[in-house]
Amino acid sequence: MKVSFGGLSLKNPILTASGTFGYGLEYTRFGELATLGGIVVKGLSLEPRVGNPMPRIAETPSGMLNAIGLQNIGVRNFVEKRLPKLPADQMAVIANLYACSAEEFAELAGYLSEQPGVAALEVNISCPNVSSGGILFGQDPKMAARVTEAVKRRAGDKPVIIKLSPNVTDITEIARAAAGAGADILCLINTLSGMAVDARTRRPRLANVIGGLSGPAIKPVALRCVHQVSRAVDVPIIGVGGIASAEDVLEFILVGAHAIQVGTANFIRPDFVFRLVDELERLCEAYGITSFDEYRGSLRL
Amino acid sequence: MKVSFGGLSLKNPILTASGTFGYGLEYTRFGELATLGGIVVKGLSLEPRVGNPMPRIAETPSGMLNAIGLQNIGVRNFVEKRLPKLPADQMAVIANLYACSAEEFAELAGYLSEQPGVAALEVNISCPNVSSGGILFGQDPKMAARVTEAVKRRAGDKPVIIKLSPNVTDITEIARAAAGAGADILCLINTLSGMAVDARTRRPRLANVIGGLSGPAIKPVALRCVHQVSRAVDVPIIGVGGIASAEDVLEFILVGAHAIQVGTANFIRPDFVFRLVDELERLCEAYGITSFDEYRGSLRL
Amino acid sequence: MTRFGKEGFDGDFFELVLEHPDPQSPAWRNWKPGQFVMVRPTAWEHNPLWGRPFSIYRADEDGLSVFFQIVGRGTERLAKLEPGDEVTVWGPLGNTFAVREDAPTLILAGGIGLAPFAEYVRRHPHPENLKVVFGHRPPVECYPLAKMAERVSCQSCRETCPADLDDFIALLGRVIPDYCRDGLVLACGPMPFLKTVQRIVAEHGGKAQLSLENRMACGVGACLGCVCDHKEEGPVSVCARGPVFWSDEITF
Amino acid sequence: MTRFGKEGFDGDFFELVLEHPDPQSPAWRNWKPGQFVMVRPTAWEHNPLWGRPFSIYRADEDGLSVFFQIVGRGTERLAKLEPGDEVTVWGPLGNTFAVREDAPTLILAGGIGLAPFAEYVRRHPHPENLKVVFGHRPPVECYPLAKMAERVSCQSCRETCPADLDDFIALLGRVIPDYCRDGLVLACGPMPFLKTVQRIVAEHGGKAQLSLENRMACGVGACLGCVCDHKEEGPVSVCARGPVFWSDEITF
Ligand SMILES: Cc1cc2nc3c(=O)[nH]c(=O)nc-3n(C[C@H](O)[C@H](O)[C@H](O)COP(=O)(O)OP(=O)(O)OC[C@H]3O[C@@H](n4cnc5c(N)ncnc54)[C@H](O)[C@@H]3O)c2cc1C
Numbered sequence A, B: 001m002k003v004s005f006g007g008l009s010l011k012n013p014i015l016t017a018s019g020t021f022g023y024g025l026e027y028t029r030f031g032e033l034a035t036l037g038g039i040v041v042k043g044l045s046l047e048p049r050v051g052n053p054m055p056r057i058a059e060t061p062s063g064m065l066n067a068i069g070l071q072n073i074g075v076r077n078f079v080e081k082r083l084p085k086l087p088a089d090q091m092a093v094i095a096n097l098y099a100c101s102a103e104e105f106a107e108l109a110g111y112l113s114e115q116p117g118v119a120a121l122e123v124n125i126s127c128p129n130v131s132s133g134g135i136l137f138g139q140d141p142k143m144a145a146r147v148t149e150a151v152k153r154r155a156g157d158k159p160v161i162i163k164l165s166p167n168v169t170d171i172t173e174i175a176r177a178a179a180g181a182g183a184d185i186l187c188l189i190n191t192l193s194g195m196a197v198d199a200r201t202r203r204p205r206l207a208n209v210i211g212g213l214s215g216p217a218i219k220p221v222a223l224r225c226v227h228q229v230s231r232a233v234d235v236p237i238i239g240v241g242g243i244a245s246a247e248d249v250l251e252f253i254l255v256g257a258h259a260i261q262v263g264t265a266n267f268i269r270p271d272f273v274f275r276l277v278d279e280l281e282r283l284c285e286a287y288g289i290t291s292f293d294e295y296r297g298s299l300r301l
Numbered sequence C, D: 001m002t003r004f005g006k007e008g009f010d011g012d013f014f015e016l017v018l019e020h021p022d023p024q025s026p027a028w029r030n031w032k033p034g035q036f037v038m039v040r041p042t043a044w045e046h047n048p049l050w051g052r053p054f055s056i057y058r059a060d061e062d063g064l065s066v067f068f069q070i071v072g073r074g075t076e077r078l079a080k081l082e083p084g085d086e087v088t089v090w091g092p093l094g095n096t097f098a099v100r101e102d103a104p105t106l107i108l109a110g111g112i113g114l115a116p117f118a119e120y121v122r123r124h125p126h127p128e129n130l131k132v133v134f135g136h137r138p139p140v141e142c143y144p145l146a147k148m149a150e151r152v153s154c155q156s157c158r159e160t161c162p163a164d165l166d167d168f169i170a171l172l173g174r175v176i177p178d179y180c181r182d183g184l185v186l187a188c189g190p191m192p193f194l195k196t197v198q199r200i201v202a203e204h205g206g207k208a209q210l211s212l213e214n215r216m217a218c219g220v221g222a223c224l225g226c227v228c229d230h231k232e233e234g235p236v237s238v239c240a241r242g243p244v245f246w247s248d249e250i251t252f
């Protein structure tokens, strides 16, 4: 089940998605972290952040909306207090970076590049660029390239993963920009922009009004994005979006992903991702898949 | 339940969405067409079209993908053979226009503008512009404006509805372009671009590989789009995307829609939309909504 | 629309008996074998999204029933329905098999494709003109063949290994020609089976009707999701123009 | 993870009895009232998506049970579970109510907020120090109050019109102060109720614990979807840091 790509080497292709698995430690009572390919921790900023007001989450058909707003303990707290408790020598601990300017991103990268326990840096560019009036980094190829370069310059030998937003006219354009700027790996997709309201009380269901849609509902969009990007660029891809079964994992690999992340499905049951590792093994056997390298991108068109 | 906007006057705000209700006649055995606000017929092109190869549809979590590819009997066949059988004097028959160039769109509009039974023209700009190498009209504000103008010029006194694609970085930009070019009404959203594959056979589930995602899964995206556009332009909006209950109808009106369309939910049961009219009436009563004009856009932010 | 009773055949096979939606309506009083219904339990909410099409197996005062096999998510859930669970049913939908009272008629069924023929056989005024050839993988007891065999000549052929399939195809090659002169061939079953029937019938210049089982969403000709290629009319809805087609009308 | 039995109280109230997931584990052997479990039937697939949090009502060799009221989609479906249906349960989660054996302790419950106190009362070594004040809308028989009243003094107050609510608030205003000197107040119920308790306790300088019922997705402190505002720590997860908070620690 081992996979190696873009400078990352994983026991298996299963990672947890940022924001849905805390800092990993929340799940130690439900399974053995070391059995996973790795985990991506909640988006880290230079300073601790309090996030958005409540309510922050809403259920939707086969999915959910969140507007957590990047509440996190800050990158230093993470490195000092959480990272040492993670089995970082047995699985990949990937830091997810959240910032509002290319400089902040670079600073985060510089700091994290020196932490031996961190296997890679995942850059969340689905965040507003304060210096461009709130347009998201991930929605503009030039800005995406600038952030990628800035992070890459300071990341040392850590692989840099750029996590793309699906809320764009042409995701391959952003992917090309990030790849051109030196991204080692692309991760897609982040959440779709969505909203929910209560017709009776006339209130939005999220205090932030607009939030990110995730879960099985968005799987068709995520698969399409991975498929398109894997044909457009020559950079390995981590697929994420709606994965809720071993069958789903294979679908993402089939359209070109090297590894996948499980996000919202962690809420279906807390041991979901641990069970998924076993299920994937069984399913590969059932389908006669002996090599992910052979299977990857083998979609018959 | 009556609503009037943009030159349209409807018995109630409930329409059926293009491509999901045939030419209306398929449903006469399941309900009284005249009880609906109106119907939008399957996309019509100048000449009959055969559409895409099979398979064309796939089920997804709380949704579906389609790649019908605009199979239709052609606009003349529709006007001559189907339109006369519809109760066009008792509900709005809206023609949905499909073409691959602004000229074709204009020609369709010109022909339909002379048909008394047609209440309005809905322009599907989620189609590739052949003369621009396949970019969708709906993904470029300039092209969207050009099509709008071309149709508007030939539409006579028929209200022109521009139906927007959600597969864009900023839907308000396209909305502004269409509004600026004279659209009487905007309709949103068309389907999200998505795909599905079979991990075992390694084949795409749609012969066309990529298709359009619809159904309850996309409702949060549709609501967000209607919310954003209703704040950005001063043109009335028809909301569509995932509506599957009277509660959903109210949600769209709450964020600013004047009317709504029911698409995929017609497949839940063929009398769905007929029952919805009654349910909406009951729900308005339960929630004490006496005027849609008061309720519309009254979301408490 | 209706309520529910259920009779388990062996293993994965079920007769789902529903309250008859409307026995007195003209459409239902005149229904004929080959037609189908869309079935959708209310509890599905929007997942699975679509109803599932099933041939009408039986429809009388006692109820409406379909005979189905578990093959996926939808049928698995149908098999778990409990009496009292609400089910939406729409139909009768589609067209019907031809009946040529005096013509020797060969019925070819593959697996669950047997379902529409149960009533066809029961109704046929001259059962002596009918012959059923039935190919299947699960044991024959899973299917309602015994009842049919009381009225007409039935031959069944079980596939347990790939070689059996060749045998079955050879069998088709032997029987079909006899019905290609002045007879009628009717077939329902999986796609490869229908293709074989189409080929053999074409080779012998016979007349056959094939019932297709394309995936359906609306069931009423509105979504164009279920089309097949009609030689003259182009893509036509299997649900509305079919599900039964003359073998030489369509290309697969 | 577990299987299921169910006992309907009046109307919309149910005790859902599940096979105990793991009675011998240290976490379960040491569980205390105030803690909760996440409950999610397997058949939900991904709709509803999240498990639902419920206070642990009872947990012993005979099983694990929660006491719930139908308020929406999830609880409606829970009420329809049949014995044998598979349910995923994770817990015990969260923290617990304080126990001050010798302090006069006032238990304030609004509606279904009574659930966590059933076991609290049963376990308390000095029931004579406990008093329960219970506000509710459906008839009191819907709730498991009678059993509690065998052990401790209970006063209940039904709200049938808006004026009753004022009466209940007045009652709270009269009883709470008595427990504000050297006593303890524990409260669980709807948000407006908790706010009232918080205000009155603050006015009288007392100590109270409030159990919050925020919407939850993960239940384990990972998603940050359920946070409340902690005066010192900022937003904290109700599922992991709570659900029980000292009244003066948090702002609503
Ligand atoms: C007119 C008509 C009459 C039918 N009559 C009967 C009947 O009497 N009894 C009966 O058991 N079945 C009948 N079928 C087939 C039945 O509709 C399918 O078995 C059912 O829809 C499968 O649903 P599912 O959710 O269990 O399978 P899914 O989970 O949707 O699919 C499971 C597997 O079956 C395949 N599959 C599903 N539906 C079809 C299809 N329509 N065509 C080809 N492959 C498919 C899928 O590709 C997949 O591999 C009929 C179909 C049609 C169109």
Ligand SMILES: Cc1cc2nc3c(=O)[nH]c(=O)nc-3n(C[C@H](O)[C@H](O)[C@H](O)COP(=O)(O)OP(=O)(O)OC[C@H]3O[C@@H](n4cnc5c(N)ncnc54)[C@H](O)[C@@H]3O)c2cc1C
Pocket: D036, D048, D052, D053, D054, D055, D056, D066, D067, D068, D069, D070, D071, D072, D073, D074, D075, D076, D112, D115, D116, D212, D213, D214, D215, D216, D243
């Ligand atoms: C720690 C904890 C312990 C709980 N203990 C119990 C218990 O013992 N017994 C019991 O019956 N309930 C308890 N609850 C509440 C219970 O979780 C909700 O009633 C349930 O999740 C509702 O699910 P639903 O799908 O039926 O409602 P939904 O359809 O999701 O919602 C229906 C309505 O209820 C409201 N609602 C739903 N959940 C909450 C919530 N958590 N907070 C505020 N409003 C909500 C919604 O806004 C909506 O108006 C507890 C909650 C928490 C967090």
Ligand SMILES: Cc1cc2nc3c(=O)[nH]c(=O)nc-3n(C[C@H](O)[C@H](O)[C@H](O)COP(=O)(O)O)c2cc1C
Pocket: A017, A018, A019, A020, A042, A043, A066, A068, A070, A096, A124, A163, A189, A190, A191, A213, A214, A215, A216, A218, A240, A241, A242, A243, A261, A262, A263, A264, A265, D223, D225
């Ligand atoms: C509650 C929640 C919090 C999230 N927080 C982050 C985050 O901090 N950084 C990030 O890059 N993505 C974040 N995401 C997005 C997920 O990592 C993932 O890209 C997305 O949810 C799609 O995958 P899924 O459908 O499997 O959940 C969050 C998602 C959820 C549901």
Ligand SMILES: Cc1cc2nc3c(=O)[nH]c(=O)nc-3n(C[C@H](O)[C@H](O)[C@H](O)COP(=O)(O)O)c2cc1C
Pocket: B017, B018, B019, B020, B042, B043, B066, B068, B070, B096, B124, B163, B189, B190, B191, B213, B214, B215, B216, B218, B240, B241, B242, B243, B261, B262, B263, B264, B265, C223, C225
């Ligand atoms: C099978 C199918 C065919 C469709 N055909 C058309 C079409 O011809 N023209 C068009 O503008 N939209 C078409 N649509 C899009 C719908 O009109 C609608 O915008 C979309 O499905 C979202 O609404 P829903 O979620 O209620 O289905 C089609 C949708 C489906 C599912």
Ligand code: FES
Pocket: C215, C216, C217, C218, C219, C220, C221, C222, C223, C224, C225, C226, C227, C237, C238, C239, C240
């Ligand atoms: S299923 Fe919709 S046209 Fe046949």
Ligand code: FES
Pocket: D215, D216, D217, D218, D219, D220, D221, D222, D223, D224, D225, D226, D227, D237, D238, D239, D240
């Ligand atoms: S429910 Fe996820 S943090 Fe509390």
